[in-house]
Amino acid sequence: MASLAKSKVGAGRDKTFYAILIPILILFVAFNTIPLITGFLYSFTDSKGYGAFNIVGVQNYIDMFSDVRIGNSYLFTFKVAVVATILTNVISLVLALGLNSKIKFKSAFRALYFVPQILGALVVGYVFSYFFTYIVPALTGTSSILADPNLAWIAIVVVLVWQSCAQTTIIYITGLQSVPEDVYEAGSLDGATGWNQFRYLTLPLIMPSVTTNMVLVMKNMLMVFDQIVAMTSGGPAQSTESISYLIYNNGLSGGQFGYQCANAVIFFILIAVISILQTRFLNSREEQL
Amino acid sequence: MAKDAFGAKVKEKVNWPVTILLLIGLITIIFPLYMAVVIAFKDGMSTDLAGILSLPATWSLDNFIEAIQVTDFFNSFMNSLIITVVAVVVSVLIHSLAAYAIGRNMDRKKLFKASYYFIIAGMYVPFAILMMPLVKQTAILHLDNMVGVMILYVVFYMPMDVMLYTGYLRNIPIALEEAARVDGASTWSTYWKIIFPLMKPMHATVAILTGLAVWNDVMTPLVIMGGSGVNTLPLAQMSFQTAFATDYNLAFASYLLAMLPMIIFYIFAQKQIISGVTNGAVK
Incomplete structure (x- = not known):
């Protein structure tokens, strides 16, 4: 009898858990999985986003590979993402080492260096757009790099790094704080100071933070959009069209709905593969150390 | 020392x-x-x-007064505020509940474990691929408005939030719930009376991360309700960019106004914001 009563209660509990899980799953499927599948299906059509369309098989995917504009958007996005990710991590690590040392006004410094994180990327983009259009040329006597198809990407990198250093630095500080003081004391007996201390003691011990930051920043950078809208609208001469911007621009108002869905599918696969590979690679380095 | x-x-x-x-x-x-x-x-x-x-x-202050009028500042501000508050509150309630159901069952039931990985995998889905189908879908469902945007945020931040909550739940001993059950409490009331309050630190993290991201987001409201005349703060900046083309004083007054609410919030909740962002990233 006792076991019967118990199993009844157990069934009641399970019912509650299912009653919670299922509606939430339905919500998730409705606004995440279904659009993902629809997007995938549209990628096999010549839909303009409105009216009738035909099924064209894998034609969109074939066309993509000879599309210079799409090719350039991938080159631009990866160039910006790689450069900005490396710069962000190097600067943030240096900044974190500084902010974690025995300095005056420590908490004030940390609070101020964190400010870019809370500001909206769009408005920051507008401010930097002015900075690169008027202030920098006035200082250097050259024309604005935002007007130069070969240099405009640098302005995008600068604004991305300016904003993303805040969170990255805080994560590095947390990593540095987790290194016990006696590791340094023991190390200093063996002559590990300065660069050697950093290279052989600190860096291996904060590898988990490096992993987190590299993956996090890289993923955000690959999806760059707001800064492009604010600073260049993809110009000059389409030299700063990021993948997200091109999908948005041509997919929603350029009559390339089906075609840009194919682009988005490739983009999705790339993001997933890169994030997974990066995590695997950096995790394996962690274990070796 | x-x-x-x-x-x-x-x-x-x-x-x-x-x-x-x-x-x-x-x-x-x-x-x-x-x-x-x-x-x-x-x-x-x-x-x-x-x-x-x-x-x-x-x-x-003339530029600020003019910027308030030109960008319809208070309306955009209220819209941003409503969207952010609703998205954050619903996320905290629903995502923590989902994580509870998943976290307490994923070791014994396949469906819950599969649901966990299914939802978490959503983190790798860029908005760019959902965007185009969602524009159509929300239009069909008459959700091409603020309500639709709020629903989308609750769905988009579900993967991150469920992961954070599930991780946190591991540190809450199951013995507490068992004791409550012996006293005859249902799963539902056990959750709200015991577990939900215990997850308070994680609620703060989730609220900060979701709130910051939603407040500053441009893309979702832009594609879902852009052109409808209803603006969020970032959208208002975008819509009136042409009006600012020649008047930088006005433009910068407007940018500052757009940044101001978050700066004020940061001044008061600086510690919570920094630790929220840190906890969220480090897990």
Whole structure:
């Protein structure tokens, strides 16, 4: 009898858990999985986003590979993402080492260096757009790099790094704080100071933070959009069209709905593969150390 | 405070070179904001650098008053506020509940474990691929408005939030719930009376991360309700960009207004925001 009563209660509990899980799953499927599948299906059509369309098989995917504009958007996005990710991590690590040392006004410094994180990327983009259009040329006597198809990407990198250093630095500080003081004391007996201390003691011990930051920043950078809208609208001469911007621009108002869905599918696969590979690679380095 | 070999307290030496370097480095953070402030308070643009960057002769609020009117600031502000508050509150309630159901069952039931990985995998889905189908879908469902945007945020931040909550739940001993069950409490009331309050630190993290991201997001409202005349703060900046084309004083006043709510919030909740962002990333 006792076991019967118990199993009844157990069934009641399970019912509650299912009653919670299922509606939430339905919500998730409705606004995440279904659009993902629809997007995938549209990628096999010549839909303009409105009216009738035909099924064209894998034609969109074939066309993509000879599309210079799409090719350039991938080159631009990866160039910006790689450069900005490396710069962000190097600067943030240096900044974190500084902010974690025995300095005056420590908490004030940390609070101020964190400010870019809370500001909206769009408005920051507008401010930097002015900075690169008027202030920098006035200082250097050259024309604005935002007007130069070969240099405009640098302005995008600068604004991305300016904003993303805040969170990255805080994560590095947390990593540095987790290194016990006696590791340094023991190390200093063996002559590990300065660069050697950093290279052989600190860096291996904060590898988990490096992993987190590299993956996090890289993923955000690959999806760059707001800064492009604010600073260049993809110009000059389409030299700063990021993948997200091109999908948005041509997919929603350029009559390339089906075609840009194919682009988005490739983009999705790339993001997933890169994030997974990066995590695997950096995790394996962690274990070796 | 460090101690010397005999256990006596030694006053730690302040590293002044690093302090000074950090002070110099702060210029990179402060300069863009300084530039925004001095331009926003000025009337008319100077052509030389000194003129642009000097402090205004008189601190006039005219640009701000005009910017408030031009961008319909209070309406956009209220819309942003409503969207953010609703998205955050619903996320905290629903995502923590989902994580509870999943976390307490994923080790014994396949469906819950599969659901966990299914939802978490959503983190790898860029908005770019959902965007186009969602524009159609929300239009069909008559959700191409603020309600639709709020629903989408609750769905988009579900993967991250469920992961954070599920991780946190591992540290809450199951014995507490078992004790409540022996006393005859249902799963539902056990959750709200015992588990939900215990997850308070994680609620703060989730609220900060979701809130910051939603408040500053451009893309979702842009594609879902862009052109409808209903603006969020970032959308208002975008819509009136053409009006600002020639008037930088007005533009910068408007940018500052858009940043102001978050800066004020940061001044008051600085510690919570920093620790929220850190906890969220480090897990």
